[in-house]
Amino acid sequence: MNNAENPPSLYAAQEPIFPRKVSGFFRTFKWWIMAVTLGIYYLTPWIRWDRGPNLPDQAVLIDLAGRRFYFFWIEIWPHEFYFVAGLLIMAGLGLFLFTSALGRVWCGYTCPQTVWTDLFILVERWIEGDRNARVRLWRAKWDAHKWRLRITKWLVWLLIAIATGGAWVFYFTDAPQLAVDLVTLNAHPVAYATIGALTATTFVFGGFMREQVCIYMCPWPRIQGAMMDEDTITVGYREWRGEPRGKKHEGTTGDCIDCMACVNVCPMGIDIRDGQQMECITCALCIDACDDIMNKIGKERGLIDYLALSDEPLERGGGKAKPVWKHILRPRTLVYTFLWSTIGLGLLFALFIRAEIDMTVSPVRNPTYVTMSDGSIRNAYDIRLRNKHGDDREFHMSLTSEEVLIIDLEGTDLVNVVVPANETKLQRVYVTARRGDPSATAARTDLRFWVEDVVSGERAHTNTVFNGKAADQ
């Protein structure tokens, strides 16, 4: 035993946890979330989406080599990466919003670590039995029976882990083709290495590390602490109702009969009755467990419940808790909602005004201008045209200006350019001012480049300037 003469070890072994099976509203809800999230993860790469002959037909594809991100009807090019940045900011703000309103719901319901651990515990229960059987097995000697159960469990875990790592790589290349390549051992080594690494992490994190990941490895719970306040709805124990706890025949008066149901179902191995604690991921399974007991002994449900700390004094005084919406609607959550939806609307707006024709103009400034043999002054511009369509497109290039300026294209006598499907083309464009014209002698003349799709008539423009002889002085 620890005491001053016999100080505790600096290191602690992992306490084995054997969560008991539980049923109830939150457990059912969590099964559904598990089915939906895992379904999305495993099936998304297999959804097909027709984009035309020259583009991939995978609905969600992160084409790293081609630097394209396809998401159903949306195609993101590298210069539009702000969409991804915006989505990440929205994800962050969304987490802040949910955490300040509902505590660690991300951790409890949708975090991959939680979902996969839940799945692994399910497998564990199928093979080794429920809590009591697992405790017995853990204590048992390593005989043939124990080996058989353990190896079976590990094999099933391993299969899930391989499927998890395997599904990941399908997001990065054509899934059906990659599946064939993987099986015939023709896939790129990176694919196998990725699957191997993700298989290992899934197997170890879901099977063995479990709550250790949340408690010691994940930074997010620490950050979440700063998001929560006394109005945050979180899983808690109505200590004022439950205490003093104990068996009824012992003459205690609290509602808690100390049956340990809440402790036995906890995947984090804690006692929620000790109050808010760092380890709690608010998975709400203790609520289901306790409600079940309360039903059986004929007491009101909700001894363990989603509640806000600010309700405690009210309830202690015999009053009613404030309605949930009063907890949730407070300046903090409203600000988060406002920021979140503003960015969302901004991104949607940006998405809808995205031009089908896209060009960037970079004026050549080395040198600022060239004097031609006939005395005219010429500027060069590197114009990058992007064709986001699945077919080749022909663009007509022109310019408008208040002064006379002549446009020429490098490498062709025409002023039309063909940009291949789903590609960009860098075209050098020359603009010439005739000798003695105002544009030739002035320092700067404004001009506007136009590109027009020869077939559809769609057009786009970019403003730039022309440098004349006075630009040097």
Add this chain to the structure above:
Amino acid sequence: MDEPRYDEATKTYTTGHSYDGIEELNTPLPRWWLWSLYATIVWAVIYSIAYPAWPLVSTATAGFLGYSTRAEVAAEIARVEEANSELNTQLAAIELTTLKDNETLHQFAVSAGASVFANNCSQCHGSGAAGAVGYPNLLDDDWLWGGDIEAIALTVRHGIRNEQDEDARYSEMPAFGEQLEKDEIAALVAYVQSLSGLDHDTALIEQGAELFADNCTACHGDEGMGDRDQGAPNLTDSVWLYGSSDEVLTETIANSRFGVMPPWSPRLSDAQVNAVAAYVHQKGGGE
């Protein structure tokens, strides 16, 4: 520092550190965390044996894997050269006038030519190929020795007016300061300026035209249009290699000019010569 005490609520000892009454719990670290520390130490030891690591007096331990970043770069360069060897062979052998028809090869040539130019040509002609006084601007449409891609390649390969390459094209403008009087040179300057519409002393035109016909037309032509076979500049256009002021033209006529370009073959391979010719040709002035 206080004595560590047992904290009932958390069932943990304190460290004894207490600041304004706030005590620090001595929560034990998970043991697997300790093992992960040991694992990184083992990893570090193996790594430092396998890879270059320990500094010695003038070098460092090489590591039993024999890895070096220099060798990696060399291998990378060799890999790229190997990958480009087919294109380079084609580029060295191609009839330059047909290069533009082969879009892939032309693009390859222009990209390769850009780095050849930056390494070898930009010192005189400028990084933007705009030239400098005495070094031709390669962006305009005025060419001393011809501006089609083959003429450019020829110029690059053998250079101009150099002693090293006997195929270098050669010409020499006489220094007229020894043959003509100062006022005659002034008249020539005025006439030459008039050819391209520059401001000039009109009183001297007649004398200048006569002198021009006697001394200059052999190379620069009757109309002053120049002669590319001799590298004689066109005097009627707006492009001036050394300048068009009275002082500069007087200097040019009196003392002559003698711009030299070194031969780039064999310093550059045939493929590199063709590449840089293609690059220069598509900079805006190519014919």
